[in-house]
Amino acid sequence: MSNYHHGDVRNTLLQQAETILHQEGPGGLTLRRLARLTGISEAAPYRHFDGKDGILAAVAIAAFDRFADRLQQVASQHADHRDRVMALGAAYVGFALDHPQHFRLIFGRERPPLDQYPDLREAADNAFDVLQRAVTAIDRRADMTLTEAATAYNRALAAWSRAHGIATLLIDGMIVPPADQDIEAFILGLLSEDLTAPSA
Amino acid sequence: MSNYHHGDVRNTLLQQAETILHQEGPGGLTLRRLARLTGISEAAPYRHFDGKDGILAAVAIAAFDRFADRLQQVASQHADHRDRVMALGAAYVGFALDHPQHFRLIFGRERPPLDQYPDLREAADNAFDVLQRAVTAIDRRADMTLTEAATAYNRALAAWSRAHGIATLLIDGMIVPPADQDIEAFILGLLSEDLTAPSA
DNA sequence: ACTTATATGTTAACATCATTAACATATAAA
DNA sequence: TTTATATGTTAATGATGTTAACATATAAGT
The missing domain is CATH 1.10.10.60 (Homeodomain-like)
Incomplete structure (x- = not known):
């Protein structure tokens, strides 16, 4: 039977x-x-x-993979560096808005510890590699000085943390996008805002 | 007895x-x-x-208040607008690093719902008002056009989401500050990075 | 084909948790 | 002094993650 x-x-x-x-x-x-x-x-x-964490890890791995796929696809569609960074940021936030629970799972506190689930760590690393490669690609030149390389890396971090902050605040409802504006444009505006420029 | x-x-x-x-x-x-x-x-x-949520709400209120106090104090020490925004961002991230659990509590998912605890909502609103007032203060002019006001508001949102993203990624260990650099300088660098400038 | 090992399933139990009901007593108010 | 309120207790309910002990289906080995 x-x-x-x-x-x-x-x-x-x-x-x-x-x-x-x-x-x-x-x-x-x-x-x-x-x-x-x-x-x-x-x-x-x-x-x-492996218990509840095992299931959460499996779901998180799938979420990381879909996240990475989406970023990779967007990155491959933009040749210009600045365009690509902006499009990546928008895609990052877009994923959070489309799948808020998955986004929370892979970044939040109920995500099982990475050091206990090697496959999960791999999925996470892969997603961030996609991100970092795409952001720093154009700056990867052989004749780069150390400080130039550091600057490129910092740029990637800055872009990442920007998108991450917007995504987090949006899905938590702490930022409410204006009703009269296109959400995509709103996000791009926040991403590209230059805090170093003089005001007014 | x-x-x-x-x-x-x-x-x-x-x-x-x-x-x-x-x-x-x-x-x-x-x-x-x-x-x-x-x-x-x-x-x-x-x-x-009022049960567990009641205790969490009380702790979160205290955390919000300390957070707001710190921001308020930093804001009052800087007259120049750009200096103030940068100092506020650093203070925001600094609070997250000094009190990661409190930061997680007031922004995370186990924070009791704001609409069930009016005092909690008030504490939260107060903290964000401090932030927004300090960031947009210098742009609050009577002769401001609507688009100028919107720009000032967007600047505040951009600064906030930047600090929030850096804070979140740092306390989750997804970003590791370079060992050879001052953390404060590292944070300020990330905050002020201009993604719109040409690379290299 | 028979035996054995492994994979998969079950029930029952344990410890922990949040919460509530029923009851008891200390303090404050009338 | 009587009464009401605040504060405390014990016991119970129902949910959770996890493990132990046991049972059976499938696969592997001979």
Whole structure:
């Protein structure tokens, strides 16, 4: 008799986890609920994952991968350096707005510790590599001085933290985009604002 | 017989909560543990707070107030607008580095909902008002056009999201400040980096 | 084909958590 | 002194993550 789900229990659990995460955030995600939805006993998930953190890690890896894919695709569509940095920033914030729960999962506190899940660390590193390569690409010249290289790196960090701050404040509702303006334009405006220029 | 703690149970609970929050973050903060540390039964905290969220709200209010005070003090020490914006950004990030758990509490997901705790909302609004007033102060002129006012507001948002992004990425360990450089200088560099300028 | 090992499943239990109900007593007010 | 309020207790409820002990299906080895 084949009461076994064979290989699909793992995938079913992951899909249910994705659904709950999307609808209610990490708070509503409990192992017992996942087991109930999948139609297995409450201890069964432990045969497929390393407890709750194991499931969260798997979901986070998928989220990191989709994030990286989106960034990579946007980066490849812009040849000009400045265009690319701006488009990347917009894509970064766009991902956060489209998938706020995934964004929170991969950057928030319920993300399992990277040093306990090597695959998760790899997925995270990969996403940030995509980002950093795209931002610093044009500055990667052989005849670069050390300070020039440091400047390029700092630029990447600055661009990253800018996008990250906007994304975080937006999905937490602390910044509300103006209703009369295109959101994309609003984001690009915030990204490119030059604080060093004289005011008015 | 005076077995009662009188008025100090509430304060003791809050202090224990602060201590645990500081040492372990919100994850280690449980009502039962607070009760144990304070030497009262597990149901007693409910006589002083509206459950766990009530305690978290009280701690968050105190954190917001300290945050606002620090920003206010820094803002008052700089007359020049650009200096003030930069100093505020550094203070913002500095607070996050000095009190990462408090920073996470007031901006993170375990912060109780603002609309259920009016005092918490007030504390939050106050902190952001300090920030926004300081950043836009010099641009608050009577003869300002609408677009000029919008630009000033956008500048405030840009400065805020910049500081917020740097703070978040730093306390999450996603950005590691260079060991050979002063952290303050590193932060100021990131804040003032102009992405619109030509590279190299 | 038979035996064995591994993968997958189950039920039951444990410890912890937030919260509430029912009850008790200290302090303050009338 | 009586009464009301504030503060405390114990016990219970229902949820959670996790593990142990046990059962069976599939795969592997001989």
